[in-house]
Amino acid sequence: MDNLFTIVLNTDDISLIAICERYWDINKKMKYTYHVRDIAIRFDISLLKVTEIASSNSALITKCVKCSQELNVYRMRKDFHPDELLSLEFFLCKVCLEDYKNQQITKLKVEKEVIKKPPLTKEQKYKRMNLALERNFWNELDEPHLETLIIIAESNNKTEILSKVFYDNKDINSDFRYKIWTRINYLEKVDLIWVERDENQKIKEFHVLDDLCKVLRTKYSHLFLS
Structure with a gap:
């Protein structure tokens, strides 16, 4: 003070x-x-x-x-x-x-411009995922994140993925579900997966590169269930 x-x-x-x-x-x-x-x-x-x-x-x-x-x-x-x-x-x-008020106005304008930017196209998403694969981002994951990535990689669809990663836990407010979503969000942030969503932000499907699945299956075959 x-x-x-x-x-x-x-x-x-x-x-x-x-x-x-x-x-x-x-x-x-x-x-x-x-x-x-x-x-x-x-x-x-x-x-x-x-x-x-x-x-x-x-x-x-x-x-x-x-x-x-x-x-x-x-x-x-x-x-x-x-x-x-x-x-x-x-x-x-x-x-x-x-000066402070003007800075806030400028900041707000910039934020609005960022919001206006169109979402990445499917091609752009896959390009970023390929780059993440080339840079071996998957090799830097800790065990919990790697486990979640492998579950997503070996599953066939959204329903199967959600059932496996959450172990059928239906409590949307549980700490466990929060931790799992934190892992999923991180995996998407580093472009190892793409969680495709509709206009209401509901999940349509999970996407993982086939080449990444092959790499993971080769290196961590003992962690795959199928």
């Missing part, structure tokens, strides 16, 4: 400094750490005196976290609420805030 604001002291009196530091101390939850009443009790002075001492001998200054430009100077707690620092307007100057 130090980069969000600074406390300025204009006294050398140790007692006054202690009061001011407690008066302005803000915790990680963006709340004042000490209640004025507790400070008054600690130093055996009135509530009004605590505020008078703090406002006369110190100030809290907010500054831009990006360019460090001074934003506001506060003398009393009633004028400043720490949780306001959670708002962009309170820790960015006008110039940096405008």
Whole structure:
């Protein structure tokens, strides 16, 4: 939080400094750490005196976290609420805030352009899968991912694959199913398989290169069931 604001002291009196530091101390939850009443009790002075001492001998200054430009100077707690620092307007100057908003707009435009890109064609998918085969990506898999890949490779269709990889587990919210989907998604990410889906993202079929199946069957014949 130090980069969000600074406390300025204009006294050398140790007692006054202690009061001011407690008066302005803000915790990680963006709340004042000490209640004025507790400070008054600690130093055996009135509530009004605590505020008078703090406002006369110190100030809290907010500054831009990006360019460090001074934003506001506060003398009393009633004028400043720490949780306001959670708002962009309170820790960015006008110039940096405008720059930030423009960056977000640009980022959004880029994301929309990415979304607009058409999906890869079947030819493009198979080209990437062939490249993954040439680079031996399958040889870098750990045992769980390799096991899932072999099940997909040796199965004849989507129904058989889903039945085998999930061991007929029907609980869609189970941790086991989550782990299996994580493996499948990774295998597709590295282009070892292609999970063909319809416009509603429902699985139509799993695709694996015949050449990859041959390589796996040759190297890991003991793991194949058929």
